[in-house]
Amino acid sequence: MTLTCAIIDDEPLAVSLLESYVGKTPFLRLAAKFNSALDALPQLNAQPVDLLFLDIQMPELSGMEFSRILEADTRIIFTTAFEQYALDSYKVNALDYLLKPIAYPDFLKAAGKALQWYEHMQAPAAEIGSIFIKTEYKLVQVELRKILYIEGLKDYVKIFVEDEPHPILSLMSMKSLEEMLPANRFIRVHRSFIVQPEKIKVIERNRIVFGKEYIPISDNYKAKFLEFLTQRSLLP
Numbered sequence: 001m002t003l004t005c006a007i008i009d010d011e012p013l014a015v016s017l018l019e020s021y022v023g024k025t026p027f028l029r030l031a032a033k034f035n036s037a038l039d040a041l042p043q044l045n046a047q048p049v050d051l052l053f054l055d056i057q058m059p060e061l062s063g064m065e066f067s068r069i070l071e072a073d074t075r076i077i078f079t080t081a082f083e084q085y086a087l088d089s090y091k092v093n094a095l096d097y098l099l100k101p102i103a104y105p106d107f108l109k110a111a112g113k114a115l116q117w118y119e120h121m122q123a124p125a126a127e128i129g130s131i132f133i134k135t136e137y138k139l140v141q142v143e144l145r146k147i148l149y150i151e152g153l154k155d156y157v158k159i160f161v162e163d164e165p166h167p168i169l170s171l172m173s174m175k176s177l178e179e180m181l182p183a184n185r186f187i188r189v190h191r192s193f194i195v196q197p198e199k200i201k202v203i204e205r206n207r208i209v210f211g212k213e214y215i216p217i218s219d220n221y222k223a224k225f226l227e228f229l230t231q232r233s234l235l236p
Contacts, residue, residue, distance in 0.1 A: 001119055003111075006032040008040050008063065009055040009079065014100070018053050018079065021107045027115050037061040041070070048072030051095075051114045056080040067094070075117060077110050096134075113139075120180060131180050133159065135170045142168065144185060148210055150177065150194040160210070162199075189225050190218040197228060 005028050007018045015033050022030045031049050034040035038061050044052070052074050056063040067076050081100040095117060096110040113132070120128060132139045146162040152174035158167040170177075178186075178194060188194045193215050195208055202209040206217045217225055 001115060001122075002027055002029050003050040003115060003118060004029050004031045005051040005053065006030070006034070006040065006044060006049045007053045008034045008037055008058075008066070009053075010035050010058045011055070014055065014079070017102065018107070021102075021104055024104075025108060025111055028111060037063065037066040041066065044074065045071045048074050050075065050118060051111070052076050053079055053098075057082060075114055077114065117180070128182055133168055133170045134172070135168055140168060144182070144196075147186075147196050148199050149196065149208075149215055150174070150186075152192045152194075160213075187221075187225060187228060189221050190216050191220070203229075 005022060007015050007022070007030070009015045009018070012035065015035065019030060019033060022028045028051070031047070032040070032043060034043075037054075037058055041061075049072075052070075054063040054067065054076050056078055057080060063078060063080070067078075076094045077096045077098060078094050079098045079100060079102060095114050098106055098110055113134075116132060120131065128144065130141050130143045133142050134140075142159060142161060146164075148160045148162060150160070151158045151167070155171060155173075157170050157172055157174060157177055159170070160167045174192070174194070178188065181194070185198070186194050186196055189208065195215060199210075200208055204214075206222075208215040208217065
């Protein structure tokens with residue numbers, strides 16, 4: 001698979017560096033480069049790319065603001081010299097965050113994450129056996145069949161896995177994680193909870209029971225969950 005990509009950075013040297021990195025990465029093809037987010041917006045809306053390397057601190061229109069108004073379904077990797085933007089980048093579902101000066105191994109790892117995301121989205125659901133989750137500055141492979149449920153916090157998710165004493169904690173949004181999970185194997189039952197139905201053993205008073213933990217089923221997701229139950233239950 002080849003991903004089309006674009007670069008937006010108001011520093012010409014930064015653009016040149018990223019362009020050289022794209023040039024030696026076999027699965028990337030540079031479609032466009034810009035020194036201004038305002039100049040990039042109409043072209044990228046008209047001709048979307050798969051992946052965007054986007055600087056955050058730019059005049060007139062910041063990368064963070066740009067990411068919120070870009071209409072295209074483009075995955076974003078932020079590039080910046082300011083570490084304090086890391087948390088905000090996850091709030092807008094960025095795939096990754098690269099801190100300048102950017103070394104090629106870090107660039108390649110982030111680009112590889114994008115490639116994995118696209119391959120994952122194109123693969124038939126039945127073929128997806130695991131996903132990679134970024135936690136504590138490393139990528140951890142998680143087998144889907146072992147996931148019990150996922151809890152969303154303010155800026156993090158907690159993934160509860162069979163035979164693991166502690167959940168896997170990752171700085172990402174519930175929306176981005178939900179996009180990675182096969183819809184035929186996982187179901188959202190609450191704004192803060194996603195469960196794997198085949199792991200459910202007990203449902204009690206609009207709550208799913210996992211050991212000593214009770215997962216609420218909210219009104220917004222109850223109809224879809226009841227439809228699932230009707231298809232798989234012998235109810236009077």
